[in-house]
Amino acid sequence: MSLFALGPLTRTHEDLWCLTWGEIEDLIAAWRYSQYLESRKQARLAAWIINGTTKRKHPVRVEDLVGYWVDGEIMSKNDYFEYSKEKIKQKKGR
Numbered sequence: 001m002s003l004f005a006l007g008p009l010t011r012t013h014e015d016l017w018c019l020t021w022g023e024i025e026d027l028i029a030a031w032r033y034s035q036y037l038e039s040r041k042q043a044r045l046a047a048w049i050i051n052g053t054t055k056r057k058h059p060v061r062v063e064d065l066v067g068y069w070v071d072g073e074i075m076s077k078n079d080y081f082e083y084s085k086e087k088i089k090q091k092k093g094r
Helices: 002-006 013-018 021-053 062-066 077-093
Strands: 068-070 073-075
Touching: 021 062, 068 077, 073 077
Parallel strands: none
Antiparallel strands: 068 073
């Protein structure tokens, strides 16, 4: 985890002495989410191109290309569907 902080998060060794592990984990989660948002921008452009230049039965959606951001992780459409079903079952069980 400290190598991740030094690499993509561009922190210095001195920064690591000033931060707690919880703060580093928060920084990593924020960085991962910013990367997800950036990939959504690129996927939006790709979806426009695909939908505008090809004839498809169903249009390509951004989520089909990138996935869904759920609880700090990226899930495919099928994984998200199963996750949603589980949450509904848990709510009904209460």
